[in-house]
Amino acid sequence: MVQQLLMALKELTMTNCKNIIEVFDLSVTFGRGHRAIEVVKEVNFHIKRGESYGLIGESGCGKSTILNALIGLISDYRGHFIFDGKEVLKKKNKTFLRRIQMVFQDPYASLHPRKMVHTVLSESLTIHGMDNQKERVHNVLDSVGLDASFLYRYPHELSGGQRQRIALARALIIEPEVLLLDEPTSALDVSVQAEILNLLKSLREEKQLTYLMVSHDLPVVAHICERIGIMHQGVILEELSNNNLRHLRAQHDYTKMFLKASIQPISYKEEEV
Secondary structure (H helix, E strand, O other): OHHHHHHHHHHHHHHHHOEEEEEEEEEEEEOOHHHOEEEEEEEEEEEEOOOEEEEEOOOOOOHHHHHHHHHOOOOOEEEEEEEOOEEOOOOOOHHHHHHEEEEOOOOOOOOOOOOOHHHHHHHHHHHOOOOOHHHHHHHHHHHOOOOHHHHHOOHHHOOHHHHHHHHHHHHHOOOOOEEEEEOOOOOOOHHHHHHHHHHHHHHHHHHOOEEEEEEOOHHHHHHHOOEEEEEEOOEEEEEEEHHHHHOOOOOOHHHHHHHHHOOOOOOOOOOOO
16 A cells, blocks of 8 residues: 555656646736736646647736746736746746746837847847857757848848747747747738747747747647647636647537637648748
8 A cells, every 4th residue: 555655656746747837826916905806816737848838818818917927027926836846936037037938929019129130139148148149149040940131130120920030039049948928929910920830830849848828819729739728817717638629629618609709720731931
């Protein structure tokens, strides 16, 4: 009996070690007193190393707030965030931010308008004390499908898709293990969305990345993520595998309604990126 318990404990420990992200009872409240609004309510989920996990729901359901709390843009939250087996403090340090990076929704607003691309990319390397900057900058540009001619351009000289590739390059240049993706294609044209999604898939395989993506767009999440949490009014109602999502197999009434309202061909053509 004791041996069985020890084996079960060992198996549980090994399983937990595979989780690079674990979130327990995460809650976020905006405002105080009678004006307080709880926008995230005791959310729990985990992400295995190398997995792509999605949070999907209507605008205002709290999914982007979760990302902001995890990356440190919101520090006034309750609950626990475990990263690679260790609890993360609310004030994030440089070591943590070297391992986890965020790509924001709006490529037009996320890049400094007065800084050329080479400055945007090299700044991250300088902050984290990384050498061989010229080589790293050229390599990361190549990895997102851009050549060296983009180094001396300003953001206003780039298309939306090119800006999002630069935003990806900025996140990747310090070689993180995890990317938090906040609606990374919602501000782009449909044809450009497909290019960026296929790029994200190839980068994940090439660099063995872990993704946490939030979106209101069912086809986008279905294209990228193996498991998906359905959010509504600050709560994860249920989790679905990619296969169950594609076949609209859900338990909760809201999830069924949301999926039916989102029905369209859930596929993006695989193209060279």
